[in-house]
Amino acid sequence: MSGILKRYSMRSGKVHDESCTWDKCGVKVVFAVCVTLLCIGLILIIVFETQRAGPAPKPWKQFRLPDTLIPVHYDVEVQADLTTFDLIGRVDISVRCATPTSYVILHSSEQEIDRNSAPTVRGSDGRNAPTVTSWFLFPENEFLVLELSENLKEGELYIVTINFNGAVRAALNGFYRSSYVNEQGQTRYLGITDFQPQDARKAYPCFDEPAFKATFNVTVVHQPEYTALSNMPRESTEIRGGGWVADKFQKMIRMPTYLLAFGVSDFDSIGSNTSTGIETRIWARPEYIAAGMGDFGLDVANRVVVYFEDYFGVPFPLPKIDHIALPDFNSGAMENWGLITYRETRLLYDTNAPSAEVRKATARIIAHELAHMWFGNLVTMEWWDGTWLNEGFASYIQYKGLDFVDPGMNVMEHFAYDRSQSVMVDDSLTSSNPVYRPITTADDVTQVFGSIIYSKGASILRMLENFIGEETFKKALKNYLSKNAYGNAVQDQLWAELTTAAREDGQTDLDVKAVMDTWTVQMGYPVVNMTRDYTRGTAEVAQQHFLVDSAATVSVPSELGYRWYIPLTYLTQANLANSPVQTWMAPDEGTKVITLQGASANEFVLANINHAGFYRVNYDPTNWQLLADHLNSDAFEDIPADNRGTLVDDAFNLARAGMLDLTTAMSMTQYLVRDRHFIPWSMALRATGYIENVVGSVTEISNLWQPYMRQLISPFYEDVGWTLQEGDYNTEVGQVEALSTACKYGNGRCVNNATMMFDQWMNTNNNSHIPERLKSTVYCTAIKHGGNLEWDFAWQEYLSAEASEQTLLISALACTQDIDILNTYLERSQDDSLVRRQNGPLVVRYIGRNSVGKSVAWSFLRDNWDFYFDTYDGTSFTMTGIVEDVTSQFSTQEDLDELETFLAAHPNQGTATQAFSQAVENTQANIRWRRDNEDKLRTWLQAQA
């Protein structure tokens, strides 16, 4: 046995014994024997394992569930203890076997599967079934795997029973807890679900993929002082031992797991029935309901449901819809079928603090969630790669609901500002993504919920409706929804319905799939160059992929070559009142010559009317000049408000990409001195915000920039003053915009007035003299120009304020210019007894955007990365927002080095991966922009001063 220790000496050519006696190398012998035994053991285990699992790969190692079993019904029972936060549950899942298998694989996360009553499988109707021989959790894929004694039989129905224990979670997903302090000063708890996309499995074991639709019987067992809610109305109540109350709900129709919802609270409600017989209720803290804060939402919800029933041509299938306002909620709202959940500030509206903006935001989100009742709930995407269809549709159709509720608001005119403008910036990076995005990991699923699917999705659907026509669009939607009701669908099914409808309506050569694929399966969008021939009355048009950083290279290839089917619309100056002329630009067409109907040489041409198309337009210098001249004339309002904003926005982004001279872009802002409409102003401020981000902290430029912007806004400010302007939405919001802008750029009278109003609050402890809609301007201005006194006062107010006032203050507190205070604020924001968990990240974001907050916010995020990663990484919205805002002012080589050092030290960025790629790309572009434009900007501003 010592042979294994012999060495062969090549030199002597004979076996050389290293005189290995037991004394000298007994340890080596033992070691060698052990190694051998270990190897044999390992081989045996491997052989055994391979045989056990058969030649097929272990199905739990794949991210997607196998399709061997199809769930058809869930009986879910949970007992939620709001004192101990223990959760005890049981689920009976009826599954049909589609392919024989000896495994039951489903999702389960953060649950303890009861060891004393292990999972079982039985045949339905008492028939025989294989026994569960063992079971285990596979955490990488959040799977629970049951191994059976033999195969389940194809076509048979089985019932899988799982008993589990969990918690009413502290994190804001799965079934989680929230709390509030009532009027008697007691802390009251509530429990509520939030599942989309992958958190249903944290509340109950289930087949947690959107195509596995099933029916649900839900029973919620709770303490007697609470009320339980779920998707359906309550069917029966039973009192159990220990004082527990078991509420059983009516059977829920087929839906995916992520739409299940249940809640336990001591909330009150108000309700009424729609004209079509659906019961609507608004639930909130009792004192909020008593104060009438649910009334506005109730009215909107009732009207919008009826409108959508008619618009979609499919009646709402459930008897009721509850809307519940939660003190803690991760996103804005969630469309659980029949039980919609919201942040308090998104659903409630205080009529004693009227604000048109809050009214719009409230109505808009209610309309969004209600649109999902059809798009998403009735017809669901096959897989998360199609999430854009749900979110894009809800984000577009919500405008129709809003327009129906408040036609005077003219909301379609807001669309370019609300939806397209920001996402066009995101989508002009090489690190962007297509709206239709392949999804292969859990992080992919979370990261898909970003501006691209919501805002670009909505924008391209609007473009589609514009070229196909309103009636054809609606007809196709109706067909799509009724054909796929209670099922799942992919985008090609929608394109097919649209093509059919278009052909029926006379557009015989339109192939909707061919057009829309160019907008959905590749990222980005085009810029259209329009170069006029002034003598011939024609224009050459050509497209190219618009990249904000012209030096960037696209590393992801596209089969469509980053070319688009573009519905190019335009009007000539003399015909602005007419409906736009439309011409198609095909992907394979090079430069194309179009005849501009009725364009004379001294008149401008305006393209992309109402910004209905998801593309930018670059004109020749003469046409830019003609547009600027017209804007600078009394007739500037001939150009629609959204197009005035778009002209400024396109000009600045083209300049940023090096496709237009910065001075041309700057000259497009000069006309703003005339404009009194909030849309072009808001769009222009956002477009020029880029410059402030990049050079806002360069004092000598900032000292020229501030007075330039101030002189543009001052006439608007003087017109509206501080006396509340009543009237339509635009008047009201216009005043808010004028005041906040004038104060922001340091208009002395504006700052004095704001400060005085704030002082009066500090002196009297009463802020009823500050109108709700002007509060954010007053608070931010006074805190920005004030010191510790103002800040401490606002902080104390924050601690005791109700939700909507807290929302205002949390943002205003970040306006201070004092670095020490900002640091204190950041530290306090991590303490959830001071700042609610849902709001903590907002503090970091607001400070990241403050012109003195750049390095404060970055250092803090860098040093506290683990805290944010551990606390918030479940949601991409939260992480993306933090990273975007904190890096928004990065524009130097040192910034880039910081970023790269950080990324090297943190190779796993979780749901912030995409946001960090964008931050790197943006920083590089900003560095180049400064190199090429800083001097030009300084010279131009000096010439204006």
Ligand SMILES: *[C@@H]1O[C@H](CO)[C@@H](O)[C@H](O)[C@H]1NC(C)=O
């Ligand atoms: C679910 O509840 C309904 C009543 O709402 C009941 O008729 C049915 O038997 C329950 N179970 C199943 C599996 O449907």
Ligand SMILES: *[C@@H]1O[C@H](CO)[C@@H](O)[C@H](O)[C@H]1NC(C)=O
């Ligand atoms: C609404 O209709 C339901 C029946 O669907 C009825 O029980 C309820 O009383 C009605 N509510 C109101 C406020 O009319």
Ligand SMILES: *[C@@H]1O[C@H](CO)[C@@H](O)[C@H](O)[C@H]1NC(C)=O
């Ligand atoms: C569009 O115009 C820009 C700026 O003049 C130029 O750089 C670009 O090559 C043009 N693209 C096409 C496709 O003509």
Ligand SMILES: *[C@@H]1O[C@H](CO)[C@@H](O)[C@H](O)[C@H]1NC(C)=O
């Ligand atoms: C502040 O605004 C109020 C309301 O418009 C006005 O009465 C007051 O004169 C203003 N004060 C200053 C200092 O501008």
Ligand SMILES: *[C@@H]1O[C@H](CO)[C@@H](O)[C@H](O)[C@H]1NC(C)=O
């Ligand atoms: C605040 O002032 C208003 C009007 O001056 C008054 O009606 C209100 O009662 C005061 N509120 C408190 C809490 O003192």
Ligand SMILES: [Zn+2]
């Ligand atoms: Zn949505």
